[in-house]
Every structure is written in C-alpha cells, then in structure tokens.
Amino acid sequence: MPELRPRRQINITFKCNLSCPYCYVKNFKPEKKEISLSSFSKILSWFKKQNIQNGVSILGGEPTQHPKFDKILESMEKNELKSTLYTNGLTKNPLYLLSDSINYIIINYNHPPLISKEKQRKIEDTISFLTGKKNFTLRLNVNKYTDISEIMKICKKYNINSIQLSLVFPSEKRDNLFFKRGVLKSESQKLYEYIRELLDTGIKASVEEPLPFCAFDKKERKFLKKEANLFGECGSGRLYAINPDLSVVPCVIFQESLPKVFLTDFENEKELVEHLEKFTSSLKWEKYLFEECKTCVFNHRKLCQGSCLTYKI
Numbered sequence: 001m002p003e004l005r006p007r008r009q010i011n012i013t014f015k016c017n018l019s020c021p022y023c024y025v026k027n028f029k030p031e032k033k034e035i036s037l038s039s040f041s042k043i044l045s046w047f048k049k050q051n052i053q054n055g056v057s058i059l060g061g062e063p064t065q066h067p068k069f070d071k072i073l074e075s076m077e078k079n080e081l082k083s084t085l086y087t088n089g090l091t092k093n094p095l096y097l098l099s100d101s102i103n104y105i106i107i108n109y110n111h112p113p114l115i116s117k118e119k120q121r122k123i124e125d126t127i128s129f130l131t132g133k134k135n136f137t138l139r140l141n142v143n144k145y146t147d148i149s150e151i152m153k154i155c156k157k158y159n160i161n162s163i164q165l166s167l168v169f170p171s172e173k174r175d176n177l178f179f180k181r182g183v184l185k186s187e188s189q190k191l192y193e194y195i196r197e198l199l200d201t202g203i204k205a206s207v208e209e210p211l212p213f214c215a216f217d218k219k220e221r222k223f224l225k226k227e228a229n230l231f232g233e234c235g236s237g238r239l240y241a242i243n244p245d246l247s248v249v250p251c252v253i254f255q256e257s258l259p260k261v262f263l264t265d266f267e268n269e270k271e272l273v274e275h276l277e278k279f280t281s282s283l284k285w286e287k288y289l290f291e292e293c294k295t296c297v298f299n300h301r302k303l304c305q306g307s308c309l310t311y312k313i
C-alpha cells in the first residue's frame with residue numbers, strides 16, 4: 001500500500017557531480033537549476049503555515065553540491081524541519097550530513113563500471129564516516145551492469161542489514177538507460193531473486209517502486225509483500241516534488257507532462273494534492289500498461305497500477 005500521508009520532495013539543485021546513465025534527471029533542462037535561499041524560505045513558510053515538520057525529502061540533482069547547502073541546512077534547523085536526504089555519497093563536506101535537520105540518509109550506491117573505482121572508494125568513505133553517527137541506508141538501482149555481490153560486500157563490511165532496491169524506470173523523455181516495458185516482468189523476477197539472495201546473507205531489501213504483480217506467482221507475491229514491502233500503487237500526487245523555481249509536480253519525473261503550477265498558487269497542501277491526484281489517478285487506473293491490465297482483478301481492485309507511471313506517458 002502506498003503511504004497515505006503526503007510526502008514532499010524538494011529538488012534543491014539539478015546540477016550533479018555524477019552522470020549515472022540511468023538517471024531520470026539526465027538531459028533534463030529546467031528553467032532554473034538551483035534554488036535560491038529566498039525561494040527555499042518560501043517553501044519553509046508555506047510548510048510552517050500547515051505545520052509540516054516531517055515527511056520531507058531533499059534531493060536533486062546532487063543536493064550536497066548546492067553552493068549554499070550549509071545555509072539550506074541551517075534554515076531547516078531553525079524551522080525544526082526534519083528531512084530525508086538523498087545523496088550519491090560524493091559530498092565535499094561529510095560534516096554537513098550530521099545536521100540535525102537530516103534524520104535519515106539514502107545513499108545511491110553505484111559501483112564500476114558505472115563509476116570509477118576511485119569514486120566507489122569515496123562513497124565507501126562516506127559510508128564509513130556515517131557509520132555509528134547517523135541513520136542511513138544504501139539504495140541500488142538495478143540496471144544491466146548490476147553486480148549484486150558488490151553491495152553485499154559493502155553491507156557485510158559496515159554491518160548494514162537493510163537496503164533499498166529499485167529497477168531503473170524511464171525518464172520522461174526516455175533518454176536514460178532503463179528497462180523497456182517488454183522486459184519489465186522478467187526484470188521484476190530478477191529483482192525477486194536478488195531479494196532472496198540478499199536475505200539469505202542476512203540483508204533485508206525493500207522495493208522502492210511499484211512492480212507488476214503478475215510478474216510473480218502467488219507465493220512470491222506473498223513473500224515480497226512480507227519481506228520487501230512490495231506495493232502496486234505509488235504515492236505520486238500525495239507525494240509531490242518542488243523544483244528550484246517553486247513549480248510543483250506529482251513525483252520528480254513528471255516535469256513536462258502537466259501544465260505548470262507553483263507551490264504558492266495553492267492555499268494549502270490539500271488543494272495542491274487534489275489538483276495533482278486528478279492527473280495521477282487517471283494515469284494509474286484508466287490507462288493500461290499491458291493489454292492484460294484491462295481485465296485484471298488487481299487493476300480493478302486498484303491494487304496494481306502496472307508499474308512506475310512514467311511507462312504510461
């Protein structure tokens with residue numbers, strides 16, 4: 001089941017010090033690449049009016065590369081806002097990661113050949129630095145270069161017993177490295193096998209995007225729901241993303257599929273979410289990813305939307 005409470009993602013910069021070929025931000029050309037401190041304050045005031053102090057993620061691009069990242073953290077601290085930080089682990093100053101405004105960190109774990117051995121070592125330095133100081137996890141975006149033993153090694157070394165896994169989904173313009181619709185079910189099955197393998201070595205992995213339920217048999221689905229938090233409907237709409245120019249989209253990937261709206265166009269979050277959900281709800285339940293979805297009980301019962309919604313645009 002998706003999270004029922006709203007979740008907010010703030011893209012503080014679209015610049016990045018890596019260029020992961022699967023990244024959905026790849027070649028993305030926003031009007032404004034970096035948020036200004038005054039725009040960031042506007043978000044904080046809008047949140048404050050509605051008593052929002054949790055359920056906020058900071059991402060991008062690479063958020064730690066924002067030239068005023070320290071000031072952004074300070075302003076969140078002042079407003080007693082607690083956030084989850086998404087980072088590639090290649091930060092200039094790991095001390096920033098200890099800010100009280102960050103209560104959880106999700107490190108995008110890349111390994112060669114997608115990054116150099118030297119960069120992999122730097123990510124490991126960040127993991128080592130954070131160990132025992134901050135709650136964090138690793139996220140692995142499974143792609144055609146994935147070697148599951150790489151993440152197993154690092155988990156064993158640093159005693160990490162729970163990670164996140166995702167298949168790579170398409171960017172809005174299909175200009176990234178992603179799994180095509182035709183292999184989505186077989187790749188989902190591969191993901192299931194990785195989850196079993198990881199669990200056998202004591203590492204619990206949760207899936208971070210909706211997967212097609214029919215990629216699994218009944219027993220596998222039951223296992224994945226229990227052990228890996230398998231879900232079939234995403235939160236987009238209730239989950240929304242705020243860009244550096246304060247435009248708002250339902251989920252970071254839909255940058256151009258909707259007429260542009262801004263955070264400050266809305267009196268409150270309820271109005272905003274209602275507006276965004278009109279778009280996501282029809283994509284979820286009235287547009288079919290596979291022919292068989294039309295007559296599928298999981299679709300009719302609104303349990304499985306097919307997969308990530310970008311496959312449907």
Ligand SMILES: C[S@@+](CC[C@H](N)C(=O)[O-])C[C@H]1O[C@@H](n2cnc3c(N)ncnc32)[C@H](O)[C@@H]1O
Binds near residue numbers: 016025086108176
């Ligand atoms: C765009 S990144 C921005 C934050 C930071 N640079 C990082 O890599 O974590 C946000 C999250 O999206 C994930 N991500 C990027 N491209 C993806 C894709 N095509 N499919 C699934 N997840 C993706 C990353 O692993 C990361 O967890």
Ligand code: SF4
Binds near residue numbers: 024026061
């Ligand atoms: S996934 Fe993160 S680290 Fe990789 S290119 Fe995208 S924004 Fe940068």
Ligand code: SF4
Binds near residue numbers: 296
């Ligand atoms: S809704 Fe579509 S993708 Fe989901 S289980 Fe049914 S047929 Fe498969």
